[in-house]
Amino acid sequence: MYWFLLVGLCCFCGYFAAQIHLEEDLNKLMPSARNEDGSLKLAFADLRIKDKTFLLFEGLNGASTDRITEVCDAFIDSLQLRAAASGENGQLVSDVFYRLSDDLLPDAMDYLLGHLPAYVDTSLYASIDTLLTREHFLRQMKQNRTDLTDEVGSMFSDYLLADPMGLRNLLAHRLNPLAGGGGTGGFRIIDGHFFVPDSTVCVAFLTPCYSATDTGQGASLFRTLNGLIEQFSQTASDVRIGYHGTPASGFYNASQIKHDLTATIGISLLLVLLFLSVCFRSSDTLLLLLSPVLFGSLFGLALMYFLKGEFSLLALGIGAVVLGVALSYVLHVLTHYKYVGDPEQVLRDQVKPVCLGCLTTIGSFVGLFFIDTPLLQDFGLFASFAIAGTTVFSLVFLPPLLRQTSHSLNRRAFAVIDRINAFPFHRQKGLLVAIGVVTVICVGCFVLRGTHFDADMHNLGYRAEQTTYSENLLRRKTHAAEKQKYFAAAGKTMEEAIGNFTRLADKLDSLQRIGWVKGYTHTGQLFIPLQVQQKRIDAWRTYWTAERLDKVRHLIASTAPEVGLNPEAFSPFFERVLDDYQPDRLYEAGIIPSGYLSTLMEQSHNGECLCFASVRFANDTLHSDRNVYHRICDVIAHEPHLMVLDTYYYTTDTLKGMNEDFNVLQWVSMLFVWVVLLLSFHLNWKHTCLAFLPILLSWLIVLGAMSLFDVRFNLINIIISTFIFGMGVDYSIFMMNGLLGRKKDNRLLNCHKSAIFFSAVTLMVSVGSMLFAVHPAIRSVGFSTLVGLVSAVVLSYVVQPAVYEWINRKEVNHEV
Incomplete structure (x- = not known):
């Protein structure tokens, strides 16, 4: 009876103990921050934006940009092939955003022309009035001729002929968020690849299939990355490859914890057991x-x-x-x-x-x-x-x-x-x-x-040498004295989130005027709420009266021949003005690459829609609860539907x-x-x-x-x-x-x-x-x-x- 009971209990406990799932999610470290109604302030584990991993290709010994892009393309091709074969469910990598498609610019221009009134703020009409003069049209016609005859202009002549007035100059800043400016790090585009301003480092953005905090499933990806980096260090020694990001930090933290527990407690327990066996x-x-x-x-x-x-x-x-x-x-x-x-x-x-x-x-x-x-x-x-x-x-x-x-x-x-x-x-x-x-x-x-409590979770994290070098390199090559964090506007639908982003932009603008914020992505200029689009379309129709259109025709007819252009060539402008424009969702149009779109907005796993802004601030203000960063967070977090994408805060x-x-x-x-x-x-x-x-x-x-x-x-x-x-x-x-x-x-x-x-x-x-x-x-x-x-x-x-x-x-x- 004794042995039956003993063996039975051991088998029972052993069987069900083996069934338990050992969770490596680092979110277990985080206590729950809740609103007054008991709901979570931020379900960080539900967000995919945290899963971004930066891949850096650093040219050594004067390596050319062509060489760097060649290594970048070869590495990512190898990574995608190996990751697809290594994943338990068929793949490890969800997306790698490392170059812009050749069709991106024409597609973007087509979309902008097809929805032009939606991007013309009503405040711009006063500026458009100043363009309706002979002096401006003469200057613009000279510029149009120059643009039409250069290499780029000849490729986009249809767009130039649809804009005799130079409205493109007023709207140029609307394309900055799509091109990577406004707070995303100031990358240069060379041969479709993302380079830092001095063109020595090429950057790619990798999104794993797994959550950044799930270090157990993500381990396969980083083992694959490390194997490829070791291989390329032999065949392409003139380009150093590194990476960093939340998934990488989670992987190295979990690995170091396992190693330390094995190397310290494991070895010490062996010594203790040896001591006890000798004594007994x-x-x-x-x-x-x-x-x-x-x-x-x-x-x-x-x-x-x-x-x-x-x-x-x-x-x-x-x-x-x-x-x-x-x-x-x-x-x-x-x-x-x-x-x-x-x-x-x-x-x-x-x-x-x-x-x-x-x-x-x-x-x-x-x-x-x-x-x-x-x-x-x-x-x-x-x-x-x-x-x-x-x-x-x-x-x-x-x-x-x-x-x-x-x-x-x-x-x-x-x-x-x-x-x-x-x-x-x-x-x-x-x-x-x-x-x-x-x-x-x-x-x-x-x-x-008394005693003190260190509430800064950053001090509990392990910083691996390879990820630290990569992170410092990117910061040094972009905004050396600044750090970057994500803020978001939330809503039940994406339209509601975009509408709430207006309040976030207003707050960030005011903080930028007083010097707390150094810059941020103006996502609200790229994604316009449907209601706002309809108001702008109505304003466009109201503005372009028959009298104004006649005035434009007269100005084109009187200035175009002076620079050798045919006035009839600009007839597409009038067709565009009188088009039947309708509001449209840019984020559903398939224009913006998914790898970049995911840094601007997403629908989290719990169904909440978020519209992001990447905000830059001084680098030396991150680890104190009385610094500029926390002041920025306090301003944003206390507003309804606005949040800080930082669980540590x-x-x-x-x-x-x-x-x-x-x-x-x-x-x-x-x-x-x-x-x-x-x-x-x-x-x-x-x-x-x-x-x-x-x-x-x-x-x-x-x-x-x-x-x-x-x-x-x-x-x-x-x-x-x-x-x-x-x-x-x-x-x-x-x-x-x-x-x-x-x-x-x-x-x-x-x-x-x-x-x-x-x-x-x-x-x-x-x-x-x-x-x-x-x-x-x-x-x-x-x-x-x-x-x-x-x-x-x-x-x-x-x-x-x-x-x-x-x-x-x-x-x-x-x-x-």
Whole structure:
């Protein structure tokens, strides 16, 4: 029955744990920023514009533009072929926008002439009136003759003959957004390709088939890119190829997290297991040690599968550290068995402290459930389930297995540990004074200076060398002192979004006049709302009266012959003026290349329509909540239907609020632990205070040390603070259990101390290794966790027995 139940549960948990989808979406890092009605302010994951990746082809050693474009074309052809063959669903790349079609300009001219009145603002008619003079027509006819005889003009003679007045000069700025100006970086068009102003770098825009934050699916694309870049570095060494963008940053962040977790925690765990196998000197010790933790992990993942169906890979990586708490319970059971050799005695001595430690530790994670961040919620749930599963296995399934194994141990190693445990640290006045001084300093720093929370998510990201070089190169070659962010006008329909863009343009114009905004894409000049188009068409019809048309005929007839032109050649103008114009949607006309159109507008996956503006601002104003960029964001974001396409902006205030909520929840968790301890010690407040003392002091020491060394909390290491708190709870409970139970069994305290020693060594090595991680988010965990573990061990080993002896100083003196 025992084996049937054990194998059945393991198979059940293992099967459903294997079904869970490990989500690599970096959006899990982001807390939800919501409007007052509870709707999301910005569903960043639903936007495709964030998925753009910039491909840069940098000419080296004086490479010509022809050579650069040749390499660009060959590279993109190879990429599209390889990406189509590599994707699981047939392709990896949705679109690569790297050159303009030869038909683009004629098609654009045809469309503009076919919808000319829609692009003539009513304010221009005053300027058109100034053109109806002989002097202007004579100058324009001379220009028309010159244009008609040059190479470009001869190709577009039909358009020139339809515009004898030179209206094209008034409307020229309307084509700037389509040509790439007005804030998109000022690219030059050479042979249909996009070049920076000095013509040394060619730029292409790649859109993956996957979301930028879904680094799991995007990994295949960047592996393909890296392989091609390596290949072209051999065959085209005079052109350096690089890339950057949100998808690339997400890929390298996820890759570095996996590498760091493997290289730091993985290697350190191997060292720890080697140390434990040497100390316990039993071939099956490692299996007994890892089985409960493995079962707890499968149990946690299985329950996460039933609750959510998916689980954040980052939360799983951080949760692996917290399994050290679960490992502590297993170590207590195994270590105790090595001393007493009787599973039943182990249960009698360990059930109460292990269950109490499990309950209080889970209580310390409960606060995470109430924070509106998927990463924290996933972490809290998984950690709680895993600890509960490990505890159940350690107390129910592990003891029967102990009967079948030897309780041999490395007596020399345990003798050293016993000597350390027997040393009266708690009676060393110098040590107690030193601990008191450190505690006072840390508590003082915390009280006077407090701790700070770093709400800037940019500081948690890993910046790969290759993407950083590419990003800096493009910025240096375009607007060296400026950065660029997207803003948007939203609507239920694209027409509504275009209409709302007018308000966005008005705001940006006013901000540009005061110097905050350096430039932006005037998308509103390209896409005209249908209602506005109809008003302009009506104004066009009203303006061109018979009298004005007769005046134009007379002016053409009197000026065209003077420059050698036939007045009859300009008859298409009158046909165009009298055409039956109708409003039209340019974004549905198929004129603008899809790769460029996607940077101007899109319909997100949730059905919301957005019209974008790329806004340039000073480069040195990005990472502060009191800078020009945030002032711009504040102006835009507070307007209805206008938004900032930057999750970091929306989540900064949310993160700060989350930090405040977490502080409150942490103290609530402490209150919960206090109540549980008070009940477990049968309302004995002295024993409760003594058990709670290391918990409280270790937490205050961590806060003080972070304040003293100016280490800030962030979204990642704030999670681990619950782990520090949980370990302090466990060490304190087991030490208190040993102090109270020494009258019945003097070995109990020594067993608990040995287990705490093994647990502390295990966790210090594992967590200390994280200080050597490359990823900032992983590295930030190391300091606070290591300080918390050391303080928890020292306070439990030294201060707790010292205070216990002082409280019971009137009793018969005996060794502790």
